[in-house]
Every structure is written in C-alpha cells, then in structure tokens.
Amino acid sequence: MSTLAVLPVIVPLAAGAISVALWKSLRAQRVIAVVATLLLVVVSLMLVREVSANGIVVMHMGGWPAPLGITFVVDLFGSMMALLASIIGAATALYSLKGIDRRRQSFLYFPLLHVLLMGVCGAFLTGDIFNLYVWFEVLLMSSFVLLALGNERAQLEGAIKYVTLNLMSSALFLTAIGILYGTFGTLDMADLSRRLAATDDRGVVTTLSMLFLVAFGIKSALFPLFFWLPASYHTPPFAVSGIFAGLLTKVGIYAIIRVFTLLFPIDQDFTRPLMLFLAAMTMLSGVLGAVSQQGFRRVLSFLIVSGIGFILLGLALGTRLALAGAVFYIVHDIIVKANLFFTAGLVERIRGTSALGETGLVSVYARAPMVTILFFVAAMSLAGIPPLSGFFAKLTLIRAGLEVEQWAVIGVALVASILTLYATTRIWSEAFWKGPERTQDEPEEIEAAPKTMVLPVAALALLTILIGLFAGPMFALADRAAGQLMDKQGYARAVLGEPGAAPAPKATGHGASGDGDSGHGAAGHEESP
Amino acid sequence: MNSIILQTATRFLMPLILVFSVVMMLQGHNKPGGGFVGGLLAAAAFALHALAFNPAETRASIRFDLRSIIATGLLCALSAGVLSLAQGMPLFTGLWMDVAVPGVGHVHLGTPMLFDLGVYLVVLGITLLMVISLVED
Numbered sequence: 077m078s079t080l081a082v083l084p085v086i087v088p089l090a091a092g093a094i095s096v097a098l099w100k101s102l103r104a105q106r107v108i109a110v111v112a113t114l115l116l117v118v119v120s121l122m123l124v125r126e127v128s129a130n131g132i133v134v135m136h137m138g139g140w141p142a143p144l145g146i147t148f149v150v151d152l153f154g155s156m157m158a159l160l161a162s163i164i165g166a167a168t169a170l171y172s173l174k175g176i177d178r179r180r181q182s183f184l185y186f187p188l189l190h191v192l193l194m195g196v197c198g199a200f201l202t203g204d205i206f207n208l209y210v211w212f213e214v215l216l217m218s219s220f221v222l223l224a225l226g227n228e229r230a231q232l233e234g235a236i237k238y239v240t241l242n243l244m245s246s247a248l249f250l251t252a253i254g255i256l257y258g259t260f261g262t263l264d265m266a267d268l269s270r271r272l273a274a275t276d277d278r279g280v281v282t283t284l285s286m287l288f289l290v291a292f293g294i295k296s297a298l299f300p301l302f303f304w305l306p307a308s309y310h311t312p313p314f315a316v317s318g319i320f321a322g323l324l325t326k327v328g329i330y331a332i333i334r335v336f337t338l339l340f341p342i343d344q345d346f347t348r349p350l351m352l353f354l355a356a357m358t359m360l361s362g363v364l365g366a367v368s369q370q371g372f373r374r375v376l377s378f379l380i381v382s383g384i385g386f387i388l389l390g391l392a393l394g395t396r397l398a399l400a401g402a403v404f405y406i407v408h409d410i411i412v413k414a415n416l417f418f419t420a421g422l423v424e425r426i427r428g429t430s431a432l433g434e435t436g437l438v439s440v441y442a443r444a445p446m447v448t449i450l451f452f453v454a455a456m457s458l459a460g461i462p463p464l465s466g467f468f469a470k471l472t473l474i475r476a477g478l479e480v481e482q483w484a485v486i487g488v489a490l491v492a493s494i495l496t497l498y499a500t501t502r503i504w505s506e507a508f509w510k511g512p513e514r515t516q517d518e519p520e521e522i523e524a525a526p527k528t529m530v531l532p533v534a535a536l537a538l539l540t541i542l543i544g545l546f547a548g549p550m551f552a553l554a555d556r557a558a559g560q561l562m563d564k565q566g567y568a569r570a571v572l573g574e575p576g577a578a579p580a581p582k583a584t585g586h587g588a589s590g591d592g593d594s595g596h597g598a599a600g601h602e603e604s605p
Numbered sequence: 606m607n608s609i610i611l612q613t614a615t616r617f618l619m620p621l622i623l624v625f626s627v628v629m630m631l632q633g634h635n636k637p638g639g640g641f642v643g644g645l646l647a648a649a650a651f652a653l654h655a656l657a658f659n660p661a662e663t664r665a666s667i668r669f670d671l672r673s674i675i676a677t678g679l680l681c682a683l684s685a686g687v688l689s690l691a692q693g694m695p696l697f698t699g700l701w702m703d704v705a706v707p708g709v710g711h712v713h714l715g716t717p718m719l720f721d722l723g724v725y726l727v728v729l730g731i732t733l734l735m736v737i738s739l740v741e742d
Contacts, residue, residue, distance in 0.1 A: 078695065089683055093683055097673065097676030099670070135695055
C-alpha cells in the first residue's frame with residue numbers, strides 16, 4: 077500500500093483547494109476544515125499501522141526510481157510525526173472555529189491552515205533532501221501569512237523577525253544542498269547516505285553537517301539562534317500560535333535528527349561535544365528566559381526553546397535509548413505545547429488578558445475549574461511530574477545520559493526541569509489561583525468559553541494522560557522508531573534495494589572523490605534518463 | 606498613472622504577452638518554459654494593465670474572482686497527480702492519450718500538461734492577488 081504514503085499530503089492539498097474554491101461560504105470552509113483534518117488523522121493513523129506492521133513504506137513519484145526521481149520514504153518516526161501533525165491540525169481546526177475572528181477567517185484562513193499541514197506532513201514523509209527544502213518553503217510561506225494575517229502592529233513586528241530569520245535559514249539550507257549535490261551528485265537521502273558513508277573526505281562532510289546544523293538550528297530555535305521565536309509567537313491569534321508551537325520548531329528538530337542519523341555521523345571529538353553543549357545551553361537559556369517573562373505566551377515561547385534542547389540532547393547522546401527518549405519527548409512536547417497555547421487563549425477569554433502579574437482580575441479557578449484542571453494536567457506534564465507523559469520522556473533521556481556518563485549535561489537537564497516546574501507554577505498562581513471570584517464592575521451573566529475551544533484542549537490533555545498511562549507500549553514504539561533511525565542500511569535498502577543490485581557505478585567508486593569537478597560530471601551523467 | 610504612451614503600448618503588448626505566456630506553458634514539457642514562467646508572464650501582462658489604467662478596471666477585465674482562479678489551478682494540478690493514483694500507479698505518473706482533432710490531426714495530451722495548466726493558473730492568481738492589492742493601496 078504505497079499510496080498511503082502520499083495521502084497525508086494529498087488530503088490537506090485537496091481540502092485547501094476545495095476551500096479556496098468555496099471562498100464565498102465560510103460555513104462550508106469550516107465544515108471542510110474539521111472533516112478534512114479528522115480524515116487526515118485517520119489516514120496518518122493507517123500509515124503508522126502500516127509502517128509498524130510491514131516496515132518502511134516507499135513511493136517513487138511518477139514511477140521514477142529512487143536516485144533519479146523524488147521518493148517518499150515513510151519510516152516509523154516519520155509516520156508518527158505525521159500522525160502528531162494531523163492531531164494538532166485537527167485540534168487547531170476545531171479551536172479556530174470560534175478562536176479566530178470572522179475577518180481573519182474570510183481572508184482564506186482555513187486554506188492556509190491546510191497548506192501549512194500539507195507542508196509539515198510532506199517534510200516528515202519525504203526521502204529527498206531537496207524535496208524536504210520545498211516542503212519547508214511550503215510550510216514557511218503559509219506560516220508567514222498566518223502570522224501576519226490581521227495586520228496588527230505587534231503581529232507585523234513579530235512577522236518581520238520571523239520572516240527574516242527563516243529566510244536566512246532557508247538560504248543556508250539551500251547552500252548546503254547545493255554543495256551536497258555538487259560533491260555527491262545526488263539528492264536522494266538513501267543514496268546520499270551510502271555515498272557519504274563511503275567517502276574519505278571528512279572535511280567536506282563535517283562542513284556540510286555544520287551548515288545543515290545551523291540552517292535547521294535556526295528553524296528549530298536552538299541556542300544561540302532562538303531569539304526570533306519568543307519575539308514572534310505571542311503575537312498572532314492563539315489558534316495560530318498553538319499550531320506553530322506544536323509543529324514548526326519540531327519540523328526543524330525532525331530534520332536535524334533525520335540528517336544526523338541518516339547522512340552525517342556524530343563524531344566523538346567534534347560534533348558530539350558541540351551538540352551536547354548546544355543542547356545544554358538551549359535547555360538552560362530557554363528555561364531562564366521563561367522564568368523572567370511576564371506574559372503567558374512569552375513564558376511558553378521560551379519553554380518551547382527549552383524543550384528543543386531536551387530533544388537535541390537525545391540525539392547528541394547517540395545511544396538507542398537516548399534516541400528513543402528523543403522520539404518520546406517530541407511526541408510529548410508537540411501535544412503539550414500546543415495544548416498550553418490553546419489554554420492561554422481560553423484564559424484570555426476568561427480574564428480578558430493573558431498577561432501575568434496583573435492584579436484585580438478574576439481567578440480562572442473560580443470562574444472555570446474545568447479549564448484550570450486541563451491547564452494543570454498539561455503544565456505538570458511539561459514539568460515532568462509522574463504519571464504524565466513528560467515524566468517518562470525525561471526519565472528515558474536522563475537514564476540514557478547516565479548510561480554514557482554525561483554528568484554535566486544531565487545536571488543541566490535536571491536544573492532545567494525544576495525551573496520549568498517553577499515557570500509553570502508561576503503561571504498557575506498568577507493566572508489561575510490569585511484574584512477574587514468576581515470583580516465589582518462585571519455583569520452578572522458570565523460568558524463561558526465556547527465548547528469548540530475547550531474540546532480540543534480537553535482531548536489533548538487526555539492524550540497526555542493516556543501516553544503517561546500507556547508509557548510501556550509508547551516507549552516500545554519509540555524504541556522501534558529509534559532502532560529504525562539508527563539502521564542506515566535498512567533505510568537505504570528499502571529505497572534502493574541491495575547495494576549490489578543497484579546500478580553498478582553508483583554503489584562503487586565516486587564516493588572517494590571529494591572534488592567538485594568529478595561530482596558535477598557524475599551528476600550530469602545521472603540526470604539523463 | 607495616466608500616461609497615453611503607456612496606455613497605447615499596453616493595448617498592443619497585452620495580447621502579445623498573453624499569447625506568449627500560453628506558448629511558454631505549452632512548450633515547457635520539452636523546452637525552457639512551463640506553467641510557472643507562463644503564469645508569471647500572464648500576471649505581468651495584467652500588472653501592466655493595472656499600472657497603465659487602474660486596478661479596479663483590471664479586476665473587472667479578468668471577470669473571474671482571483672480566488673476562483675487559484676482554486677481551479679490547485680484542483681487541476683491535484684487531479685493531474687491523483688488520476689494516476691486512481692489507476693493504481695504512483696502519484697504523478699504521466700498518463701498520455703492521442704486525441705484526433707479534425708483539421709489538425711492527432712494531438713498528444715497528458716496529465717503533465719494538466720499539471721502545468723494548474724501551476725499556470727495558481728501562479729497567475731496569486732501573483733495578481735498580490736500585485737493588485739499593492740497597486741490599490
């Protein structure tokens with residue numbers, strides 16, 4: 077069933093096209109948004125089951141075989157990411173029905189949401205490095221518009237920082253791809269992994285790997301390139317910042333994990349210490365930023381940065397357990413971060429502001445106990461309190477760190493966890509706990525938060541609890557995904573077949589020649605069908 | 606802008622550019638060109654019109670809403686890919702057929718052309734949407 081591999085891209089594309097066609101009717105667009113994202117969840121779930129049962133699913137676009145054409149390669153990690161993207165997509169669609177005002181909705185908000193989801197899913201499923209770049213652009217273009225939609229002053233300011241940094245990152249990414257293609261004459265990631273493994277020229281490989289690390293580092297908000305994120309994520313409507321918080325930086329860290337497991341080695345004397353340092357600094361600077369901020373969403377934005385540090389830590393440690401921890405952490409982080417941003421939206425509805433430290437406002441707890449409980453679940457999960465998902469994610473990472481005796485970075489991770497707890501409890505006491513039951517100049521009738529906004533928050537909180545309760549099976553899945561990620565040959569075999577069976581000149585020779593000239597020659601040669 | 610030179614030149618140039626844009630789109634399968642370049646050219650033709658006359662007139666002269674053009678393009682491109690899926694082949698496998706057109710002979714039609722047409726319409730629609738709203742401001 078290789079058709080299944082492209083459906084997570086086709087479904088949002090079709091939904092987007094149809095909702096643009098129905099631009100006159102907002103009601104139709106809303107219905108399509110909810111139905112299509114739910115369909116996307118079903119499709120991605122089927123894909124995960126298929127990959128889990130039968131191994132890597134490969135589809136060669138247009139029937140062109142692997143190193144020549146564009147290939148979709150879906151392994152367990154990729155399909156899990158697509159499933160998470162579609163879950164967050166569905167939650168966002170539902171939340172947006174009431175959470176996004178009419179004016180924004182009528183400016184093609186829903187089609188943009190579908191295109192964003194298409195880009196995210198495409199990035200998770202593709203097996204071609206240039207195609208990955210294209211999906212990045214697709215999701216960035218729609219995110220630019222979503223971020224600026226509404227034309228508020230703060231939004232435009234945030235959007236300018238976001239756009240500038242992301243364009244720089246794209247330029248770096250493209251440069252790296254250009255050098256990669258010039259040197260190795262292929263863009264297919266499976267083919268690249270074989271050639272990079274065969275080459276002797278470590279200098280080129282390390283240079284390329286650093287270019288990719290910087291490019292993706294900007295996109296995933298790694299230290300010291302994360303400053304665009306807290307500067308922009310608190311500006312758009314809550315539904316938009318929710319889906320951004322859940323998915324966009326994760327696409328960046330997904331790409332880092334993909335290229336550093338499949339293409340580039342993490343060598344002991346340079347890359348690994350660098351990555352461990354970056355992971356530690358990202359965790360620490362993120363959480364310190366969170367502690368010092370005064371707005372609900374600003375605190376959360378810095379916590380996104382901190383979370384990315386944990387995921388990078390899993391990759392940098394390099395063992396299978398650590399990688400499984402990273403996969404587990406991503407799953408947990410996507411759900412919880414999106415959920416917290418959605419909750420921030422509910423709090424603003426109830427209190428009239430999402431700033432912290434304002435006095436004289438009602439306490440959310442008195443007004444909406446349900447919302448308070450939902451926030452509590454997500455916040456405690458983020459801080460890593462058992463039995464919620466965050467606890468098991470962090471536990472796995474820390475155990476993996478202890479196994480390889482990286483004491484310093486584990487110490488940083490623990491400190492970051494405690495400070496995360498502090499940051500979330502501060503939100504808790506400022507926004508939910510403090511304040512009178514009602515203020516004097518307030519009408520008797522209290523407007524409850526719309527059900528369509530509470531439902532996605534509740535569903536995501538339930539997921540966090542379920543992942544915590546079924547941590548065993550979830551860990552087994554993450555472990556299998558990590559095993560697949562570490563098996564470079566398995567990936568290459570699934571796409572290209574056995575090394576001997578591939579067209580002879582590709583498997584041998586060439587790898588040793590690092591200079592650009594012969595690379596170009598080989599490239600030209602292969603492009604002619 | 607109200608320049609009689611530009612307006613007169615536009616009247617001559619616009620049909621030329623539009624025809625050329627279609628030529629570019631059609632030859633794109635084998636030669637330089639394609640839906641993207643064609644769409645940009647067509648958008649350039651209308652942008653020229655918007656500069657020479659006024660954007661409201663340009664909007665009226667297109668007759669269709671730009672959003673509908675984008676949607677049509679997206680659906681064309683999508684169906685070009687999905688047609689092959691429906692026949693059990695990988696996405697975007699080219700399907701071709703010969704159509705006998707009286708007086709012309711056999712015409713070779715295929716899904717890549719449909720895809721190019723889709724790209725043409727999407728690029729035309731989106732570029733114009735941006736250009737016209739900029740000119741209107």
